[in-house]
Structures are given as structure tokens and as C-alpha cells.
Amino acid sequence: MNGPAASTFRRNGRLITGLMIGVASVSLFAACSSGAGAGSAPDPETAIVGTWGSSGKGQPNLVFDDGKVTGTDGCNGISSTYTVADGAITVARFMSTQMACTGVDTWLRGIHSVEIDGDALVVRNSAGDQIGTLDRNDG
Numbered sequence: 001m002n003g004p005a006a007s008t009f010r011r012n013g014r015l016i017t018g019l020m021i022g023v024a025s026v027s028l029f030a031a032c033s034s035g036a037g038a039g040s041a042p043d044p045e046t047a048i049v050g051t052w053g054s055s056g057k058g059q060p061n062l063v064f065d066d067g068k069v070t071g072t073d074g075c076n077g078i079s080s081t082y083t084v085a086d087g088a089i090t091v092a093r094f095m096s097t098q099m100a101c102t103g104v105d106t107w108l109r110g111i112h113s114v115e116i117d118g119d120a121l122v123v124r125n126s127a128g129d130q131i132g133t134l135d136r137n138d139g
Contacts, residue, residue, distance in 0.1 A: 017028060044116060045084045052121040053134035054123040058101075060108045075101030082114075087098070088113045107132050 053061030055069065062071035062078075069091060070079045076097040083090050092111045112126040119136040 031139040042116065044087055044089055047116050048082070048084070048089055048114070049123075053137060055137065057093075058104055060132075061137065062108075071102040071108075073104070073106045074089065075099055077107065078108070 048064045050065075051061060051063045053059060055061055058074045058114045060072060060074045063071055064082060067081055067083070068079075069082050070077070072078060073096070076099050078094040078096045081092045083092075091111050094109060094111070096109065108123065108131075110125045110131050111123050113123045113124045113128075115124070117133075121134045122130055123132045123134065123137070125131050
């Protein structure tokens with residue numbers, strides 16, 4: 001190709017090549033600066049969000065979202081707030097309905113703090129003792 005068409009093609013080709021390099025550079029920078037990668041711990045503030053436990057009748061579950069936690073101990077509805085500070089997730093004392101439930105273990109009422117261990121939520125009491133776990137329930 002000769003003439004003005006060839007000149008335009010070369011300029012556009014260089015422009016497209018330059019844009020592709022720019023996009024690749026920005027993508028690489030974003031990936032490196034995100035802090036995400038092999039071996040990095042998940043951010044508890046975002047990792048806690050979701051449903052933990054079983055939705056089956058008589059089974060405990062908790063739903064964490066935007067500083068609020070709701071759910072059931074398997075019988076009574078429970079509601080509270082949570083905070084994340086320095087990687088620790090602390091749950092305020094629950095408000096709860098007060099139905100009498102035969103055969104339901106209400107261990108979840110003793111919750112004070114939680115920590116994420118893979119796909120499990122480890123529940124601790126005010127003394128820091130593990131009192132139970134709830135599996136992540138994304139479905």
C-alpha cells in the first residue's frame with residue numbers, strides 16, 4: 001500500500017497497538033495493587049457477608065450483611081449487629097423471640113465473636129471458647 005491510505009493505516013495501527021499496551025499495563029497494575037493473590041487472607045469485612053448454617057427446620061443459621069446479622073438458633077428468630085475491627089468480627093448481644101422449643105440446642109445464643117476458617121464460621125463465646133461452627137450456605 002502506498003500513498004495517504006497507507007499512511008493512515010500505519011498511524012491507526014500504531015494507535016491500536018499503543019492502546020492495547022496501555023490496557024494491558026493498567027490491567028497488570030490493578031492485579032498487582034489489589035493485594036489479592038495466593039496466600040493472602042480474605043478481608044473479613046467482605047468475607048463475612050452471606051448466609052452461614054442450614055436453612056433446614058430446627059437448624060441454626062446466620063445472615064451477615066452491612067453491619068447487621070439475623071437468623072435463627074433453630075427455633076427462635078435472632079437479630080443483632082456486628083463490627084469488624086483489626087480483623088476481628090464481634091457480634092453484639094442478640095435480640096430474640098422467646099418461643100419454647102423442645103429438642104433444639106440453642107448454643108448459638110452464646111455468640112460473642114466469629115472468625116472465618118475456609119468455608120466455616122467458627123462461633124466463640126465471650127470467654128473466647130469455640131461453641132460451634134456454621135458452614136457457608138451460598139445456595
